[in-house]
Amino acid sequence: MRRVAPLAWLLPLLGALALFSLLPGRAGWLLPWRLTGHDAELARLILWELRLPRLLLALLVGAALGLAGAVLQGLTRNPLAEPGLIGASAGASLGAVIAIYSGLGAAFALAMPLLGLAGALLGTLLTLALGGGGTLSLILAGAAVSGMLLAGTALVLNLAPNPYAAYEISHWMLGSLADRSWDQLGLATPFVLLGMAMLLGTGPSLDALSLGELQAASLGVQLPALRRRVVVGTALAVGAATAVTGTIGFIGLLAPHLVRGAVGHAPRRVLLPAALMGALLLLVADLVARLLPLAQELQLGVLTGLTGSPFFLWLVWRMQRESP
Amino acid sequence: MTLLRAAGLELVRRGRGILRGIGLAADAGEFIAVIGPNGAGKSTLLAALAGLVRPDRGEITLDGRPLRDYAPRELARRRGYLPQNPRCEWPLSVERAVALGLAPLGREDAARVDAVLASCDLGTLRAQPVTTLSGGELARAMLARALVADPELLIVDEPLAGLDPRHAWDAAQRLREYAVDRGRLVIASIHDLNIALRRATRIWALRDGLLLADGPPQHVLHGALLEELFGMMAQLRGVGTSAWVEFAPDGR
Numbered sequence: 261m262r263r264v265a266p267l268a269w270l271l272p273l274l275g276a277l278a279l280f281s282l283l284p285g286r287a288g289w290l291l292p293w294r295l296t297g298h299d300a301e302l303a304r305l306i307l308w309e310l311r312l313p314r315l316l317l318a319l320l321v322g323a324a325l326g327l328a329g330a331v332l333q334g335l336t337r338n339p340l341a342e343p344g345l346i347g348a349s350a351g352a353s354l355g356a357v358i359a360i361y362s363g364l365g366a367a368f369a370l371a372m373p374l375l376g377l378a379g380a381l382l383g384t385l386l387t388l389a390l391g392g393g394g395t396l397s398l399i400l401a402g403a404a405v406s407g408m409l410l411a412g413t414a415l416v417l418n419l420a421p422n423p424y425a426a427y428e429i430s431h432w433m434l435g436s437l438a439d440r441s442w443d444q445l446g447l448a449t450p451f452v453l454l455g456m457a458m459l460l461g462t463g464p465s466l467d468a469l470s471l472g473e474l475q476a477a478s479l480g481v482q483l484p485a486l487r488r489r490v491v492v493g494t495a496l497a498v499g500a501a502t503a504v505t506g507t508i509g510f511i512g513l514l515a516p517h518l519v520r521g522a523v524g525h526a527p528r529r530v531l532l533p534a535a536l537m538g539a540l541l542l543l544v545a546d547l548v549a550r551l552l553p554l555a556q557e558l559q560l561g562v563l564t565g566l567t568g569s570p571f572f573l574w575l576v577w578r579m580q581r582e583s584p
Numbered sequence: 585m586t587l588l589r590a591a592g593l594e595l596v597r598r599g600r601g602i603l604r605g606i607g608l609a610a611d612a613g614e615f616i617a618v619i620g621p622n623g624a625g626k627s628t629l630l631a632a633l634a635g636l637v638r639p640d641r642g643e644i645t646l647d648g649r650p651l652r653d654y655a656p657r658e659l660a661r662r663r664g665y666l667p668q669n670p671r672c673e674w675p676l677s678v679e680r681a682v683a684l685g686l687a688p689l690g691r692e693d694a695a696r697v698d699a700v701l702a703s704c705d706l707g708t709l710r711a712q713p714v715t716t717l718s719g720g721e722l723a724r725a726m727l728a729r730a731l732v733a734d735p736e737l738l739i740v741d742e743p744l745a746g747l748d749p750r751h752a753w754d755a756a757q758r759l760r761e762y763a764v765d766r767g768r769l770v771i772a773s774i775h776d777l778n779i780a781l782r783r784a785t786r787i788w789a790l791r792d793g794l795l796l797a798d799g800p801p802q803h804v805l806h807g808a809l810l811e812e813l814f815g816m817m818a819q820l821r822g823v824g825t826s827a828w829v830e831f832a833p834d835g836r
Contacts, residue, residue, distance in 0.1 A: 337673040468687045470674050471729070474667040477636055479687045480660030525674040525713075 266522045266533040274540050278319065281543055282311045284550050286438075286557065313445050314437050318546050319539045320445075321437070321505050322515075324452050324497040326538015327531060329512025331459045334466035334527035335490050336399060339575065342512040343498040346402040346491055350409035351383025352376040352502035354416070357429050361416045373447050373503040380499020383409050384491045398487060435506035435561030437546050448500040455496030456535070458489055463528030470527060508561050510568025511538050511545075517575070586648075587611050587769050588633065588737060593642035595628060595793075602628045603639060604793040610771065610786075612736065615763035617784035617801070618773040621814050624790040626773040627668060627741050633771065634665040634739045646737065660688035664735035668742045670726040675713035678706055678725050685732040696732055704728040704758070719746045727755060731762065738762065740772040744779065752776060756783040777829040781805050781820075789813055805829060 283290050287306045294303040325343060332341040343349055355375035359365035365372040383405055391401025413433070420426040465486045468476040477483060498512075518541075519533035542560075545567075549558045586609045595603040602625045610616055618626050631637040633644060635651040644651045646662065654662075664685070672681045683697050701707055704724050709717065714725055727743060743759065744752040756779045763770040764785065771788075774780045780787060780801060787804045789797040791813050797804045802824070810818035810829065817832040 464687060468684055470672050470676060470681070471684055471726075472667070472671065472673065474631075474636065475665070475670060475729075477656075478634060478660065478663075478665035478667075479684070480655075480657035481687075482656055524680060525676050526680055527674065 266519045267536065270519075270533060270536040270540065274319075274536055274543070277540065277543050277547070278315055281315050281318070281547050282307065284547070285311060285314075286550070309442075310439075313440055313442050314546070315543075317437050317440050317445055317505065318543045320449060320452055321501040321508065322511055322539035322542030323535040324456055324501045324538070325508065325511040325542070326515030327456055327459050327535035328494045328498050329514075329538070330516040330527070330530045330534035331462055331466065331490055332494065332512070333516050334462070334469065334530070335487070337469065337472075338399070339517065339579070340513070340572075341399070342510075343494055344406065344507075344509065344512070345399060346494060347383030347387040347405035347409060348380045348495050348498045349502050349507050350406040350413070351379035351381070351495075352499045353379070353433060353507055354409045354413045355379025355382075356432065356503050356506070357413050357416050360429050360432060361420060361425060369441070369443060370447055373444055373500065376503020377451060377496075377499050379409070380495045380502065384495035384499070388488065388491045398491075431559070432506045433561070434559035435508040435564070436549075436557075436559050437505055437542075438557060440504055444504050448504045451496045451500035455493045455498070455500070458493030459497060460531055462486060462490060462493075463531055466527035466531075506559075506561060508542065508564055510564045510572065511541050513575075514568060514571055515541055588644070588646055588771075590633065590644045591642055593629070593632060593639045593644070595632065595637070595639045595641075601793050603632065603642075606642070606793070606795050608788065608795060608798060610769055612767050612769050613764055614769055614785050615760045615783065616769075616771045616786045616788055617780035618771060618788045618790060619775070619777060619780055619813070620790035620796075624813075625793040626790055629790065630665075630739050630741050630771065630773060631667075634663060635659050636665065657688055661733065662735055663737040663739065664730040664733060665738075666726060666730040666740040666743060668745065670729075671722065672714040672726075675715040677711050678714055678717070679710040681714045681725060682706070682728045682732055685729040689733060696734070700728045700732045704731070705754075720748060720751045723747055724751070724755070727758070734766075736768055738768060738770045740770070742773050742775065744772075744774055744776060752779060753783075760784070777805065777810070781827060781829060782825070802827065 287310060290303060290306055290311060328343040332343060332345060333339055355378050356372050359372040359375040387398065387402045387405045391397040417426055417429050420429060465481045468479045468481045473483060515538035516530050516534040519537050520530050523529040523533060545560055545563050549560055549563050552558055589609045591607045593603045593606040606629065618630065620626055628637060632639050679697060682701060683692065686693055701710055704727060706724060706728055709721060714722060717725060723746060730738060730740065744755055747755060759770050759772060760783045762768055784801055787797065787799065787801050788795060789804060789809060796812060797809050805820055807819040819830055820827055821830050822828055
């Protein structure tokens with residue numbers, strides 16, 4: 261009884277949703293015939309400057325989060341692991357928030373993604389330096405570093421000189437794909453793709469790690485090198501993504517779970533489907549945010565948090581039931 | 585040439601000598617049982633011989649070449665290792681978990697997996713998730729995982745722990761056949777002295793990081809050594825291949 265490979269339905273579904281996602285938005289429904297009608301110029305502008313970057317960003321960021329989640333869960337052999345775990349998201353937030361606070365972000369458009377990326381690298385390198393000894397110490401160090409960086413972010417918020425800056429910071433932290441430019445997308449893309457390539461290459465080692473660290477080492481896996489690769493790959497992929505979109509939780513946690521059973525649980529086989537599932541989830545979340553008839557568009561981070569945390573609780577409940 | 589050789593192995597952890605000057609040599613075709621009380625240094629010795637723990641002093645050579653000169657992957661192709669209580673953390677099927685042992689070869693090999701599943705009596709369990717196996721079934725699956733790559737040197741830490749008598753004797757017989765019939769070197773720590781006596785071709789007796797005895801079971805396993813090892817009255821009863829070890833907890 262072979263189950264259908266998830267790629268067989270993920271790819272067509274993702275393609276269809278991607279095309280559909282070009283239609284709705286704040287600037288009105290963009291139906292195909294508008295591209296040739298009397299306001300064709302405007303319609304093309306909306307498509308090119310608003311919808312297309314937004315779609316590509318959703319695919320890129322969602323895939324990065326899903327893949328990073330799958331790799332981290334494989335590395336830690338802990339189904340609750342996710343990219344926020346190793347200080348990448350918190351570092352990126354701090355970097356981006358500093359850019360807003362200092363006014364650099366307003367003066368120079370690329371300051372925010374650049375500082376975000378620097379923050380993500382700082383966070384993950386700190387985690388690696390403090391917790392490089394083993395997978396458990398890596399998780400604990402990641403929690404400590406994340407806490408420290410989040411406190412730093414809160415401090416910046418606390419010291420924000422005017423209410424407008426504070427508002428902008430907290431708004432950014434909620435995460436969104438709205439109104440991102442081609443420049444921002446272009447800056448993040450190489451880093452995200454490089455990080456994802458590093459993460460995709462960890463498959464065979466993650467498979468061997470299913471047997472525990474000792475057996476994996478006996479099978480020729482070099483654990484310190486693997487940990488370094490995962491941490492740097494996650495910093496690049498998730499850090500660059502977070503710097504552009506703000507923090508978007510739960511995609512990295514959820515995506516691997518939704519495909520794991522269908523591929524027979526082997527960590528390597530989870531990677532690619534988890535990336536596609538992450539892209540799908542973020543695309544759907546962004547579509548929902550756009551289609552909900554509210555006065556103010558719902559922020560993505562709020563939406564993924566609201567739907568993701570019940571799932572997380574269910575996961576904890578199920579784990580408790582399985583191993584009391 | 586001797587397949588595996590170690591000289592002057594010393595390892596100190598927290599001021600305590602775990603290995604204190606161990607020298608040994610072993611060859612293909614041998615099934616060596618490492619015996620000794622808890623904390624004797626058996627697991628550390630096995631991990632060091634497998635190249636997974638680096639001793640503070642001394643040298644280990646495989647095929648005449650120092651272990652530390654092997655690339656991890658190259659070593660993994662030639663030596664199999666199974667730690668104590670091995671497990672698999674995701675609910676992979678038995679078949680896929682066993683196939684993980686082929687990782688150092690860098691390719692899949694369904695024929696080898698089939699053969700090892702059959703020889704380890706796992707044919708009917710091949711599609712079952714490993715996380716749902718009983719302790720004995722899991723031990724068998726993990727042993728199959730270690731055997732599937734067909735390593736020249738196989739090091740297993742307490743492969744018989746938690747097995748019922750029949751499966752323990754079966755597993756020991758399997759290890760013996762792998763060593764003697766296929767010309768491999770198998771080194772296993774074993775607590776059941778009767779199995780060690782009857783199935784191993786050689787005994788290494790370890791206590792407090794010292795190698796107290798090294799030789800064929802019938803020569804080495806006698807009352808005096810067992811008392812020295814375990815601090816308990818013991819003697820060898822019977823003769824030849826039907827001999828057995830008996831402990832006397834309340835004196836003679």
